[in-house]
Amino acid sequence: MPNKTVVPLFKSEYTVVLVELLKQLDKDIYPIIDQAKLPENILQQDHDYVPEASVINLLDILMDKVGPEKYSQFIAAAAENIYIPRYLARMTDVSTLEGALKQFIELVHIESTHTHLQLKLLQNKMWFVRQRRAHAGQARSVLAEQFALTFMLTLMRTLLGKSWQPIDVSLCENQAQTIQNALGLNASQFYTARAVTAISFDPSMLATKVHVRQNGQVIIEEVRAPEDFVESLINALTPYFMLGRLPIAQAAVIVDMSVRTLQRRLTKAGVSYSQVVDRIIFLQAKKQLAEAKYSVTDISANFGYADVAHFSRAFKRYVGMSPRAYQQQLANP
Template sequence: MPSDSNNEAIPLIQRQDVVFFASLLRGLDGSIYPMLQQAKVPVDLYSSENSYDYLPENTVKNLIQALGEKLEHREFIQLVSSACKNIYIPGFIRRLTQRGSLREALDEFAEQLKSNLTHTKVYTQFTGGRWWLVREKEGVDEAWFTHAELFSVIFICELLSALTANKWRPKQVGIQSSDDAVFSTLPQLTRSQFFTNRPVTAFSIETILMAAPVSHPYISTKDHVAAIPSLDCFLGTFKLAIQPYLSMGKLPIKTAAQILHLNVRTLQRRLAKENVQYGVIIEEMVLEQTLDLLKCPSLKITSIAIRMGYSDSAHFTRAFKRQMNMTPTQYRRQFT
């Protein structure tokens, strides 16, 4: 059932992360394209011609669910562990600058994660006489959640192992899922005590290890702070989430609602609170993207028309002239 969460902002994930998750499907038998289509992944995900940076987080939830349903638990763990260790985690560690202590490095990681995954919260916390790395995520009753939590547990295990030179071993682990059978098979967690049905996913970390310096070779030697865009309002996140799908043409509101995992009425209500109508905002976004494409002289008018969902350049020209009182060619001449 589509969600009607009180949090108005659309959950987003960076495009590069969707590419990573989609790449996990490549080793499976058969074509991956039906799975990508079912997961609502845009057809131009791998194209460098379109410049969108974010996609709806639902695309990754769907990809993880598809991967989990396709593979046995052991195969899922092996594939995800290898991909996280060799590809995904090094990318995060290269953006770290804090070497003073594990806690500082984890706090910095938590900040950079905000720009990658907008509706997942990770933080360090001292409670019950010990340190914890905590992950908050809604949706425990959704079909994708168990595989998504398993992925997150694998990711965090590999991250903590990398940052501590394999010295980290948790004594206690809390999971939101109701069954710890699969989680307890992870190499780093075979001797851990599990607590199920927790409100968060959490990993205990020894105090002495938390205070120890981090010396991973991938950590940057230059101080830098990654810019985190403001992604806490509905209209802004709606535009970012829908932009990758504008090439589908008019994009009916029912299709948009399915992509965003919302009810049509919920989508209409939230847009109304922003004093905008769905058809109007989509038309404005299509026009804005079209104007940007027309400024590129190497792109043919026909190619732009097809990219923006028109059947031919004639239909495209008529629609453009109605909005801009000039033809696409006339508009382009202003920039030559």
């Protein structure tokens, strides 16, 4: 089930795909990145995750630029050409539809704590079901649901052929006409205002042999999504610390919470926001110290310290040794 206690995250590598889509429409992408509240260095992919709230902002911008039908077509193209091949590259067996879907579900659950997928037999139909926590605001829910359903349909069509259509489509929101027109689902029965997003098909199809070319040369690092609030918050905020510290008010905006809610959740977890900030800074400082291109002076300035001595004292309190001693230890393990 979706984990409601964590900050919803979205993989950075998948976010870059959406940014590249928007670059097709507007070459000056950085004002859009700023408008979406994404980290300025998103295209560098120096981090595993970004806050999902910023990705929804990006989808909103895409929808505004192209309209609902073209939006689904853009997402379908990205899923078919980029997202789904990356999932398939991580699968060990895609010989049957059932095997492929089960492995896909497992991979999604590894890298996401806020979306739950399952195969469910109900009334002699097999349902491919997506359940997740609700978004604040109907417009954001519509965007996320249309993205998810388009992805699910494109996966099925990759495995079964582009002409495949589900028997039924279940939607949480009332957007049946848009989906039908954008994805050519006029033969499917639509149900709206449901508890889950889902598509149905004949259970016998699970045994269908599927033949998908897999790129054995693709190596994708397995990253497991954080399972507690503090770790998810650290993952969400880390990309934004590359240009210095974040005040809690700005952090709250990034993770789509009020300052009061953020403070309450941190208190419940037994940590303060300043402790979270220190952890982010020194984890990143350790990472940068391991790279020869950064000096201690550079790193000190990157994280807003007035001088190297102040940074060195703080680093030693947190890590147990000075920055230069830490670098020497890395050089001579």
